[in-house]
Amino acid sequence: MINLGVIGANGKMGREVVKLVLNDDNFKLVCAVDKFNVGNVLNDSVKIEDDIKNSLISRKPDIVVDFTQPSSVFENIKTYMQTKTKAVIGTTGLTKEQIEEIKKMSAQADTGIIIAPNFSLGAILMMKFSQMASKYFSNAEIIEYHHNQKKDAPSGTSIKTAQLMMESNDNFKLGNCAETETVKGSRGGTYQENNKGNIQIHSVRMPGFVASQEVIFGSDGQILKIHHDTINRECYMSGVKLAIEYLYKNNSFIYGLENII
Ligand SMILES: NC(=O)c1ccc[n+]([C@@H]2O[C@H](COP(=O)([O-])OP(=O)(O)OC[C@H]3O[C@@H](n4cnc5c(N)ncnc54)[C@H](O)[C@@H]3O)[C@@H](O)[C@H]2O)c1
Numbered sequence: 085m086i087n088l089g090v091i092g093a094n095g096k097m098g099r100e101v102v103k104l105v106l107n108d109d110n111f112k113l114v115c116a117v118d119k120f121n122v123g124n125v126l127n128d129s130v131k132i133e134d135d136i137k138n139s140l141i142s143r144k145p146d147i148v149v150d151f152t153q154p155s156s157v158f159e160n161i162k163t164y165m166q167t168k169t170k171a172v173i174g175t176t177g178l179t180k181e182q183i184e185e186i187k188k189m190s191a192q193a194d195t196g197i198i199i200a201p202n203f204s205l206g207a208i209l210m211m212k213f214s215q216m217a218s219k220y221f222s223n224a225e226i227i228e229y230h231h232n233q234k235k236d237a238p239s240g241t242s243i244k245t246a247q248l249m250m251e252s253n254d255n256f257k258l259g260n261c262a263e264t265e266t267v268k269g270s271r272g273g274t275y276q277e278n279n280k281g282n283i284q285i286h287s288v289r290m291p292g293f294v295a296s297q298e299v300i301f302g303s304d305g306q307i308l309k310i311h312h313d314t315i316n317r318e319c320y321m322s323g324v325k326l327a328i329e330y331l332y333k334n335n336s337f338i339y340g341l342e343n344i345i
Contacts, residue, residue: 089145114236176240201240
């Protein structure tokens with residue numbers, strides 16, 4: 085039996101994780117934290133609490149699952165590492181530098197952590213296929229589509245996709261001529277690492293979408309599009325379950341679900 089805490093338990097993703105935990109015989113919900121609906125009863129013994137550190141110290145979960153918000157996740161992770169609580173992180177918005185720092189904190193605390201910008205298997209395959217295609221194309225752009233409540237842009241998945249693509253090709257071209265934007269931002273944002281990269285990312289925010297992404301590759305005379313749609317939030321739960329079970333048996337730092345499937 086794995087004792088679990090859900091941080092951000094009142095959020096859209098947090099509520100799905102609570103459902104997953106309560107419906108799986110191998111999991112036990114021992115704590116839940118959120119800033120809203122504090123005191124809400126989730127099962128016989130667990131109510132939503134508002135202080136992460138106190139909750140972890142008193143309820144001692146084996147693992148916490150964090151779906152909170154980009155502005156708080158880094159501080160939350162410091163608390164997990166200080167209290168030596170293993171963590172599965174779904175919250176997006178962590179910078180490359182923060183991820184490097186978390187890797188060090190995890191080693192120092194000897195406490196495993198899995199950070200996954202996307203828990204959907206289809207999305208992981210989209211990233212892998214994009215990485216494969218990157219070797220063979222000169223131009224690539226990413227369009228990501230999310231609901232209009234999403235606070236960060238571009239999405240963690242689009243950044244992770246660009247990073248994987250750059251491992252295969254760090255020399256994508258932009259246009260083939262000097263470009264002028266008459267409407268600022270119309271060409272999207274250029275993802276680069278060490279002044280290399282040139283993968284344009286465009287973020288669409290609109291009611292109706294959950295999460296979709298299209299990676300478009302072009303070279304002379306051909307276009308390849310790799311497209312993934314998330315229909316509802318349940319699609320993430322098999323990946324969350326996989327991460328929890330992996331982390332229970334292992335004590336490592338992992339960035340990206342593709343490293344454990
Ligand atoms: N990795 C993935 O596969 C994946 C999938 C979907 C969403 N996300 C990301 O997960 C995050 C949450 O998404 P959501 O749609 O559930 O958002 P949401 O706004 O519905 O929920 C976030 C919840 O976290 C709570 N919260 C924020 N800061 C907190 C803190 N310091 N302590 C306790 N609770 C806190 C909020 O009160 C809220 O209830 C976002 O960053 C989103 O991009 C990741």
